[in-house]
Amino acid sequence: MLDYVFLLPISLFLLLGVMSPGPSFILVAQTAMAKSKADAYAVSLGLGVGAIIFATIAAFGLFVLLESVPILYNGLKIAGGSYLCYLAYKMYNSSTEEASYLKQQSKPVSLWKMFLKGLFTQLSNPKTAIVFASAFAAFLPATTPQYGYLLVCLTAFFIDTAWYLLVSRLLGSGKSQQLYAKFKKNINRIGAGFMGLMGIKLITAD
Numbered sequence: 703m704l705d706y707v708f709l710l711p712i713s714l715f716l717l718l719g720v721m722s723p724g725p726s727f728i729l730v731a732q733t734a735m736a737k738s739k740a741d742a743y744a745v746s747l748g749l750g751v752g753a754i755i756f757a758t759i760a761a762f763g764l765f766v767l768l769e770s771v772p773i774l775y776n777g778l779k780i781a782g783g784s785y786l787c788y789l790a791y792k793m794y795n796s797s798t799e800e801a802s803y804l805k806q807q808s809k810p811v812s813l814w815k816m817f818l819k820g821l822f823t824q825l826s827n828p829k830t831a832i833v834f835a836s837a838f839a840a841f842l843p844a845t846t847p848q849y850g851y852l853l854v855c856l857t858a859f860f861i862d863t864a865w866y867l868l869v870s871r872l873l874g875s876g877k878s879q880q881l882y883a884k885f886k887k888n889i890n891r892i893g894a895g896f897m898g899l900m901g902i903k904l905i906t907a908d
Contacts, residue, residue, distance in 0.1 A: 705847040712854055715837045716861045720753075725786050725900050728893045729823050730866045732793060733816065734874035735882035735889070742870030744813040745820035750863030752824025757858035760834035761851040775828060779904055782826030786901030789823065794894035824862075827904060834858065 720726075726749050734742035767774070824830070838854065872878070882889055 705843075706850070706853065708841050708843055708850075709853060709857055711841045712837050713857055713861060715841070716834075716858055717865070719833060720862050720865045723896075725789070725826070725897055726820075726823055726866065727869065728897055729789065729820065730869050731873050732890065732893050734870045734872075735878050736796070736886075737816075739870055739874035740813060741816045742874055743867060744816035745823075746863055746866035746870055748817040748820025748822075749824045749866050750859045751817075752821045753830075753862035754855050754859040755825065756831045757834050757855040759831045760838055761855060763835075764831070778828040779907070782828060783901040783903075783905030785822060785826045786904065787898055790894040790898035790901060793890050793897060796890055820866075829904075829907075 730742055730745055730749070733745050842850070842854070
């Protein structure tokens, strides 16, 4: 068991990272309050799958490709930032809708679509692969035990998914949705503003 003690600092590092406010949190919070817990759960699962993809990229050293090929890396940043700006646009537009959250909930939704929304939001920031790589470089032992890389990738999935499922459950309650319905315009516009700024920052960052 001592061979796998490195999972503890990596888990703490990843937990602190996922708990910091970002586009993923805004997306989950807005989905939980505006739609339903089921939709937010689907988004959370998509975010978790995105995390395990980035963790796998980092574990196999493919992040070096992103750093060594500027055109590829910059292209991914522009595409990811543009996607966040698109989400900001959609969120801002929804603030002008007159339908209440109850009417929104009555509309048929595709959980698969919400899953993909979470997945693409997670994958919109290629810098995440470098963050994972930094954690692995700092805490992985020189000789990684058997299944070590598999365990760190699964740990990344579990931490991201569990955190956002918790957020979904807390903000998907009736009281949270009633509060959202009351202040829908302000909540969506503030969220859209932050989402748009994050997208622009990603596009323009070195």
